[in-house]
Amino acid sequence: MEPEEDPVELAMERDWQANLAAEEAARQKAEDRWDAVYLLENTRSTVLCVPALRAEACLLIMVKIRSKKFGAAEKLKHSAKRDRGAARGVNKQHHKLKLACSSTPQQKTVQLRDFQQEWFFSDIVGLTDKQAEMMLRRFGVLPKKGGVLHCWQCGERMSQASSSTGADSGDVKQCCNCKVPGRHYLQLRHSQVAWTPFWQGQGCTRGYAPKYAAFLRLCYCLGVRTPPDALPHYVNDTKTQVGRDTLRWWVEAVRYALAYVEMKEQKDVLLKADGASHLVVRQGFTARHAKKRQRTKEEKYRKKSAKDTPKQAQHGRVLVMSGRFSKKTVVRPLPHTVQKRGAPGGGETFREILPLMTRHIESDSVVAASDSGSGLTKAWQALGVPAAQARHGLDEMTPTVSFPSACLSSKQARTVRKAAAVKKKPAAQFSPKKRSFRIVGGDNQCELQIAVGKNQLRRVNALGRMAPRHAHVTLLAARRLLQNPGLRSVLDTLRAYREDRAGKVGCNPAHFADVLKDSRWLFA
């Protein structure tokens, strides 16, 4: 199969290549570290403690014993013999310290079964298209009638166009500044529904009226996290049949809006006077499929040119930053990377991480507990934050790390004192003379955040199936729906998205919910 010579794809490919080249040097320097990262990627850690204590232990310190696994296990066997007894002993000792990852209770999301909505599904089902349209308009998903639109190229106010294209052009606006080749002025058809999911495709061309009622039902279903394959059964009725493609597109559009708002809301989150934990997550594969892919792709590549080493793209990488005390979490997407197939998971580079960290972390008041990895290490050093890093390659997963108190800035010291002052489960402990203190290393808070995200994705059957270009959007959308379920939330999100983007310079209506063409907000 020949790869498509699509310009967008080519651009992406170029990006990957550039990224690969940039990371190659760093990777070779720290090759041994990647083994550890690889372990993280391919291993399921189990919570190992006395069953009765399990819940409590999870709260105190996650004690994790890594199970022996394929691939990486051999290496350990040859070099360092693993000693589970010892690891367990250390873990027990740590447990006795009663140090906690955080001193605040877990932040709980509303359980769906306890979640009260303003409407029941039956209320929504009864609505006609007209009523649904009114409702959508009331909640701002559709713009107010007769609203003012601005040109997305020059920002100039758009005016009503004289009908030129045909009978259905009563709703055409045009910008008198901007010219389009082959046409006089830049025109916007169906301006009433521009920057909504109803504009794209043939949703409102060919004389089709938008199926507002069906869309509303869809929003309700998505709001309660219905798996996509069940959607047609709720969205369709005898009169209205929404096609597979339309449904796909709607779901995509709603998720896109959800992700956009999620990103927007966490843009200004600043973790201060906090413990922060960090993690970079990548999408993994089942070992078997990875192998199978390797074979088939190799064959494919060989036909083309022998020197092509198979490459594995990594999609959906995110940097998770989470406050241990404030429980605020920031999930920032990272661009895709490419690497040799079968190579250990690539590392995150210092360059791509630092800007995100500086943005979300008040470095002089934060003490970090982070994932290991050279990029992260370097970033912490650059920020001047003491970081207790997890050691994922070892059986002993929750090291407590000691620091001299002298390395703290005054604000950081205050943070640590605050954390240590908690009676029951302090997150930090000072030595008797207060010369040093210790905290729990690792990134359990972040791993938790990832886990809940993954659970949501699994629930809607999206885990690992995400189209590469949707990987980030789907994850963010799932996180948002977890925290803000319900129809109202979905509608508000759609409104927020439209109000934010409609008529804004640079927001081409044709690029609505198209990640390839409009993804600046994702990485900005």
Add this chain to the structure above:
DNA sequence: CCCGCCAATGCCATTTACTA
């Protein structure tokens, strides 16, 4: 828009390989 096709992938159950 609608439809059929297909590669990619997750997950469960079962089989095979390996080690003490």
Add this chain to the structure above:
DNA sequence: TAGTAAATGGCATTGGCGGG
């Protein structure tokens, strides 16, 4: 030989693609 880790079989879903 028994117990466990890894591999495999089988099934189901998703999303891209091309034609009508």
